[in-house]
Amino acid sequence: MSDTTTPPSAATAKVSVASSSIPVSTFTSVSSPELAAAAAAPLQKQDQHQEASKEVVYKILYFKLHGMAATTRIMLALSGALWESIYPQDWANEKHETPFGLMPILYETHPSSGLTLEIPESEVIERYLARKFGFWGRDAWEETAIHVFYCSSKSVLSLYVNKVLLAFSDTKARELAKFVEKEVPAWIVQHEKWLGRSQTPGFYVSNQLSIADIHSAVCLDRFLTIPGCKELFSPEKTPNLFKLKHNLESYPRYAAWMTSPEFEAINISTRQRLAVLKG
Numbered sequence: 001m002s003d004t005t006t007p008p009s010a011a012t013a014k015v016s017v018a019s020s021s022i023p024v025s026t027f028t029s030v031s032s033p034e035l036a037a038a039a040a041a042p043l044q045k046q047d048q049h050q051e052a053s054k055e056v057v058y059k060i061l062y063f064k065l066h067g068m069a070a071t072t073r074i075m076l077a078l079s080g081a082l083w084e085s086i087y088p089q090d091w092a093n094e095k096h097e098t099p100f101g102l103m104p105i106l107y108e109t110h111p112s113s114g115l116t117l118e119i120p121e122s123e124v125i126e127r128y129l130a131r132k133f134g135f136w137g138r139d140a141w142e143e144t145a146i147h148v149f150y151c152s153s154k155s156v157l158s159l160y161v162n163k164v165l166l167a168f169s170d171t172k173a174r175e176l177a178k179f180v181e182k183e184v185p186a187w188i189v190q191h192e193k194w195l196g197r198s199q200t201p202g203f204y205v206s207n208q209l210s211i212a213d214i215h216s217a218v219c220l221d222r223f224l225t226i227p228g229c230k231e232l233f234s235p236e237k238t239p240n241l242f243k244l245k246h247n248l249e250s251y252p253r254y255a256a257w258m259t260s261p262e263f264e265a266i267n268i269s270t271r272q273r274l275a276v277l278k279g
Ligand SMILES: N[C@@H](CCC(=O)N[C@@H](CS)C(=O)NCC(=O)O)C(=O)O
Pocket: 067, 068, 095, 101, 102, 103, 104, 120, 121, 122, 123
């Protein structure tokens, strides 16, 4: 993992790859010796990605929404690897070609062998990339601390989606109130306490960027768009969560992704989708 005093360069932040079609599925043959060898290739450190980017190409398939692909896209952007977002063209038909008929799906192509790994399930993808790119801690204790706060942020975000966004219109206001009055404050208290306790406030583990930092920043960005919820956050009220956000923003590759035209296009369609769901 990189030290925040020396954020990685933006030079290889995002490089387009030739085709944006869904790669040929390899999920059912993932146990073949060649794929097993490709998957077991040495883990990459962030500072080795210039080298790694020549080797492996990543594609992340998801709707043109942040949703369940937001954290993966950020990790790919931070890594410096060759990657692109791909979107379904005709999902009703493409769905049946995918492992579980659901997105996101990560495709990892190894040009030297021509093999493509296909990885479904958002949490599996996130944990795979976190391990590959060094966002997963240096020992068992760091991994555990990172995992705890990563899971906590995943839980609060899925509560919002399942209990509030997907609530029937007659219960939506009540569910939102409960979420804002109970769930978010509970999340804030524990995360503020942990983030503030160390000598490097704003990181869950030492001064290392981890999947927990990245996923909590995704949560924070989402919460800051919810009326009634965004008022719970400010540099004064939640200084350590703001420090976390600031830490992440000091990485040029992150800043490049968050201000890219593609990110903005995803922003626009996410806002449109949320407006429908919020009713
Ligand atoms: N457990 C899966 C859930 C994925 C999921 O629900 N994906 C939705 C979009 S958020 C989807 O693909 N919907 C399209 C469909 O059901 O056809 C994961 O975490 O990846």
